[in-house]
Amino acid sequence: MTAPTDEPAEGPAAAPPTPPAEPRPTRRIEPGPGIRSGLRGLPRRLNPATVGAGVVAAVFGCTGPALIVIDGAAANGLDSQVIASWIFGIYVFGGLISLFLALRYRMPVVGAFSIPGAVLVVGALGTFPFSAVVGAFLVAGLLVLVLGLSGLIGTVSRWLPQQIVMAMIAGALIRFGTGVVTAAESAPWIVAAAVAGFLLLSRFVPAVPGALGALVAGLAAAAATGGFTTQATAVEGWTAPVLVAPTFDLAAILAVGIPLAVLVIAAENAQAYGVLLSQGYRPPINAMTVASGVGGLLAPLTGGHNANVAGPMTAICSGPQAGPDPDARYAASVVNGVLFIAFGALAGIAVTAVTALPTELVAVVAGLAMIGVLVSSFRGAFGDGRFRTGALTALVVAMSGVAPLGISSPFWALVAGVAISAVVEPGDFRVRSEAG
Secondary structure, three states: OOOOOOOOOOOOOOOOOOOOOOOOOOOOOOOOOOHHHHHHHHHHHOOHHHHHHHHHHHHHHOOHHHHHHHHHHHHOOOOHHHHHHHHHHHHHHHHHHHHHHHHHHOOOOOEEEOHHHHHHHHHHOOOOOHHHHHHHHHHHHHHHHHHHHHOHHHHHHHHOOHHHHHHHHHHHHHHHHHHHHHHHHHOHHHHHHHHHHHHHHHHHOOOOOHHHHHHHHHHHHHHHHOOOOOOOOOOOOOOOOOOOOOOOOHHHHHHHHHHHHHHHHHHHHHHHHHHHHHOOOOOOHHHHHHHHHHHHHHHHHHOOOOEEEOHHHHHHHHOHHHOOOHHHOHHHHHHHHHHHHHHHHOHHHHHHHHOOOOHHHHHHHHHHHOHHHHHHHHHHHHOOOOOHHHHHHHHHHHHHOOOHHHOOHHHHHHHHHHHHHHHHOHHHHHHHHHHO
């Protein structure tokens, strides 16, 4: 995806959708247009499409994922101040990752936290003291940072067949599409109104993302049918973040730290990388990994687990719902980052509002926002006839949701897809190597 040429850049622009194989990048941390370039171009790129996509991504990220942390932490006896501080860490630093990467590279990269990682962490709170879990968070962040600085992640990402990566993305995100159907079973009127709002805006007001129309229409239907609920949570009112002193326990590091680092790299970063590829960008994968490592060192200071690049929200901000101009979509990530920072800073107040939203409404809006990315991913996986068996394997494994060794299915989808292709489609690897 080429950077706009109407203003000077501080570094080389992002590459076109089909870059030549040579020359290979010589820098471990990819250069980009620069933060000043991103800021200069931002006002012209804040429009109904980019703002709407950023809002939709923030609604998704601030509802169910936040409740996983809040409810899980409360069930394991953490007090409200520590929980609020945890929320502060993952959303504020996640939002800062969005702002930095989006402005630096002028790409719609979104920072938040790993949802599977949150499930892993809250499950470990009953086994280890919280200080030991925080120590494991820091080790995870350090591991991710070291891998990012080494350049190894970028090398592996460039080696992986793009068709298998695209299939992994399709399989990992298809649950959002099927979520629209399952939500219709429990809240048909809300889902019907949301779908109608999506179709009407997409057809008659294409400058505004259809997912925003789905959100507005769904909110109206929820108000009319009494779909809003009030849910008591462990976080109420504003509390200042607190510093949490870590302790280091080998068992906690093995049970939490290492699996969390793997999830950040193999699930979140891999998904975001694949999503951006599917939309024609050349993602700065090493920089994304380094930013995720830095987030993993900063968020634990206030009790949070890894703040890192997030796959699903990057999908919402990078897809066609964020507007027809790919060079403008980074503005959606900036909007999302600002909203995440506000949510983290005002978590005690904001959580009350977002928990009132019907879960079916969040599911249908997220699913509709993913349509463009899903279409691109399926086309990229099976469109050119190469690596088809490996791509199908990756698709099925990612859809399965299996998590051997606590590592989520996107990682195993890539492993299985490459392994199968190596056995049954070795010629595709040879052709790819000769072309490169």
